[in-house]
Amino acid sequence: MYPSTFDYSAPEGLEEALGLLSELGDEGRVLAGGQSLIPMMKLKLAAPGHLIDINGVSELSYIREANGHLAVGALARHADVSSSETVSRHNHTMSSAAPWVADPLVRNRGTLCGSVAHCDPEGDWNSVMLAVGASVVARSTSGERVIPITDFVVDFFTNSLRPGEMVTEVRIPKYQGPAGGAYLKLERKVGDYATVGVATHLALDGAGMVAEAGLGLTAVYGHNLKVTEAEEMMIGQAPGSELFAEAAAIAARTCDPDDNVRGPASYKRAVVAEYTRRGFAQALAMAKEQS
Amino acid sequence: MQITVTVNGASETRDIEPRRLLVDFVRSDVGLTGTHIGCDTTSCGACTVLLDGQPVKSCTVLAAQANGREVKTVEGLAEGGELHPIQAAFKEHHGLQCGFCTPGMMLVGSSLLEENPTPTDEEVRWAISGNICRCTGYMNIVTAIQAAGQEGS
Numbered sequence: 001m002y003p004s005t006f007d008y009s010a011p012e013g014l015e016e017a018l019g020l021l022s023e024l025g026d027e028g029r030v031l032a033g034g035q036s037l038i039p040m041m042k043l044k045l046a047a048p049g050h051l052i053d054i055n056g057v058s059e060l061s062y063i064r065e066a067n068g069h070l071a072v073g074a075l076a077r078h079a080d081v082s083s084s085e086t087v088s089r090h091n092h093t094m095s096s097a098a099p100w101v102a103d104p105l106v107r108n109r110g111t112l113c114g115s116v117a118h119c120d121p122e123g124d125w126n127s128v129m130l131a132v133g134a135s136v137v138a139r140s141t142s143g144e145r146v147i148p149i150t151d152f153v154v155d156f157f158t159n160s161l162r163p164g165e166m167v168t169e170v171r172i173p174k175y176q177g178p179a180g181g182a183y184l185k186l187e188r189k190v191g192d193y194a195t196v197g198v199a200t201h202l203a204l205d206g207a208g209m210v211a212e213a214g215l216g217l218t219a220v221y222g223h224n225l226k227v228t229e230a231e232e233m234m235i236g237q238a239p240g241s242e243l244f245a246e247a248a249a250i251a252a253r254t255c256d257p258d259d260n261v262r263g264p265a266s267y268k269r270a271v272v273a274e275y276t277r278r279g280f281a282q283a284l285a286m287a288k289e290q291s
Numbered sequence: 292m293q294i295t296v297t298v299n300g301a302s303e304t305r306d307i308e309p310r311r312l313l314v315d316f317v318r319s320d321v322g323l324t325g326t327h328i329g330c331d332t333t334s335c336g337a338c339t340v341l342l343d344g345q346p347v348k349s350c351t352v353l354a355a356q357a358n359g360r361e362v363k364t365v366e367g368l369a370e371g372g373e374l375h376p377i378q379a380a381f382k383e384h385h386g387l388q389c390g391f392c393t394p395g396m397m398l399v400g401s402s403l404l405e406e407n408p409t410p411t412d413e414e415v416r417w418a419i420s421g422n423i424c425r426c427t428g429y430m431n432i433v434t435a436i437q438a439a440g441q442e443g444s
Contacts, residue, residue, distance in 0.1 A: 001331055008292065008309035008355050031353075038351045039333055041310075051309070055356060079345075103421030105336060105399070108345045109352065190420040191334055 003041035007050040014139070014168065017054050022141040022164040024050050030166045031055070032074055035102065035110035036118045060168060063087060070094075070172040074114070078107035091172055092286055093181030093201050093214070097128045100183065103191040116152070117167045119159045119223065122193040126153050126224035128183055129170065131199035131214030137169035138162075146171070156222045175212065179203035180286025184275040185218070188262060194219045195262040196271040198251075200279030202239065204287050210234045215247065215276065220255035220268055227251045230276075239284050241277070248276040294358040298323065299367030307354050314338045316354035317364055325365040325394050329423075336422030339395030340364050346399045348421070365394035368401065377401045377439040386435030388426035395422045400436035408440040 011017040021028045029048035031037060032055065040046040054060060054074060061075035063084045070090045072081065081087055082098035101107055101115070101124050115125040116136060128134075129149045136152045138145045138161055147160060154160050161167070181201040185194050197218030205211040213234035215227040230250040237243050257268035295304040298321050305320045317326050317340060326349060329337030333351040340349045341363040368375035377397045380386065387393040396419060403410055403418040410418070415433045424432060 002312070003310045006309055008353075010355070010358070031356075034353070034356070035333065035351060038353065042331070051353075053353075053356060103336075104418060105339060105346050105348050105421040106333060106351075109347050 001042040003038070004044065004047040006041075006048055008053065009050065010053040010056050012056045014057055014059055015141075017052055017057055018139060018141050018164075018166065020050075020052050021166055024052070025163055028052055032114040033077060033110035034114075035106045036114065036120065036123075054166075065090065065174070068174050070174065072112050072170045072172070074111060074166070074168050076112055078102065078110050078112060078115075079104070081112050082107060090174060091132060091181065092179070092283065093128050093132050093183055093199050094172065096181065097124050097183030097185075097199065100124060100185045100187070100197075106191065113167045113170055116149075116170055117159055117161070119153055119155075119157050121156055121221060121223045122219040123224070124183065124185065124194060124197050124199075124218055127197055127199040127216030127218040129172070130216035130224055130226035131201045132172055132181065133201075133212075133214060134173070135171045136167055137171060138165040139168045140164040140166070144168075150226060153223055158223075175203045177203060177205065177211065178287040178290040179212070180283035180290075181214070182279040182282040184279050186271055186275070193262075196220055196257070196268050196275060198272060198275035198279050200276065200283050202280055202283035202287055204239065204291060208238070208291065210237050210239050210243070213247070213280075215251060217251065217255050217272060219262075220257040220272055222256075225255060227254050229254060239280070239287075241281070244277045244280040244284075247280060248273040251276045292355065294355060296354070296357045296359075297361045299363055309353065309355050311354040312350055313340070313342075313352040313354045313357050313362070314349040316357070317349060317362065320354075323364050323366050327391055327394060329391065334423070335392070336395045336399070336419075337392055339398050339422060341398055341402060344402065344405070346395075346402050346421075363398070365397060368397060375401065376442045377404070377436065380435040380439035380442060381432075384431050384435040384438055386427070386431045392422055392424045392426075396424065396432050396436075400432075400439065403436065404440045410437065410440060412437070 027049035088095040199216040201214030203212035230247040327337040329335035
């Protein structure tokens with residue numbers, strides 16, 4: 001299989017990349033890890049007229065703490081996230097998810113920001129980002145926008161980037177006080193899309209009550225799904241199996257999975273409920289270790 | 292467009308279309324057919340090469356993206372007529388049957404052993420989890436990779 005023909009540029013700096021993107025309009029497409037874009041081009045699901053390869057824009061290759069948040073640049077690969085001590089110290093949900101994205105070879109190429117921008121409802125990262133309340137930094141020649149992830153994920157393979165904008169960074173807030181999180185993924189085999197994925201995040205206040213709750217679901221809706229009703233219900237409550245069972249029931253009825261080769265909808269709903277319970281239980285155990 | 296890629300230590304310059312895939316650059320343009328094409332959809336790992344030392348699936352990398360970089364294929368493992376320890380171990384421990392996945396398995400294995408010369412069973416299985424073998428059931432592949440690590444250390 002071969003992609004349709006396209007022109008190719010490999011800028012060495014961000015300003016040059018943004019200039020090209022602005023000039024090329026709809027014809028231009030940013031190539032980072034390429035682990036989703038190249039297969040889509042080979043399958044003729046995408047046929048951009050001009051690829052702007054940012055792999056030489058080394059200023060985007062970073063994972064760092066800055067101004068109270070964790071910042072992941074557009075060239076940070078899944079493997080970088082997976083092995084990053086900064087990430088594991090900062091955010092349990094992310095460090096739990098990273099080893100389950102695709103397979104080890106794909107993780108050497110694919111990027112977190114690319115996966116976030118791709119908005120595949122079966123992709124893992126946007127569930128994590130919805131659960132932890134991330135923001136997406138979009139740059140263009142005319143400036144920068146910081147977009148909350150809830151506004152960024154619009155629908156099935158659809159984000160809210162404007163023409164000429166590219167994702168340069170994903171920002172994850174740093175939680176004060178005891179916190180924990182997990183990403184539980186059911187997959188048929190390594191490298192397959194999730195049958196179901198559940199991202200959980202939990203932070204406790206000084207009295208041990210729920211200060212923040214995050215719940216994001218993969219592959220059970222038209223886009224990665226933030227279960228806001230469950231999150232809001234948990235705030236201020238005492239964490240434990242009763243509360244988590246209630247959140248699990250909300251998650252199971254909020255999602256809308258399809259029957260497909262990965263299993264019937266009823267099975268997926270049951271897994272959503274069970275993984276929600278287990279994820280929050282793991283998150284609580286982590287948070288308690290710190291309090 | 293013109294690209295120059297260092298393949299197994301030799302500089303290779305070719306005129307290519309931007310859509311040329313790295314696997315075809317290696318097989319058809321440079322003529323090294325030890326890198327195989329299996330699924331062509333980033334699933335099987337038969338096309339694994341090392342790009343700047345890291346295993347990647349060359350059916351899902353553009354040749355243009357390897358411009359100015361180093362690629363190592365299975366042909367680059369042996370040196371001076373001597374099998375690389377991982378090749379000797381695959382031979383010794385019968386780590387292959389049909390041989391189709393073998394170049395990828397050996398490159399991933401050699402990359403793992405660079406970082407970790409004494410991997411556990413679990414660590415080897417994790418490292419090769421993006422490479423599919425349909426013959427061996429993986430047992431002898433895992434054994435061979437571990438043996439090569441013992442040999443080298």
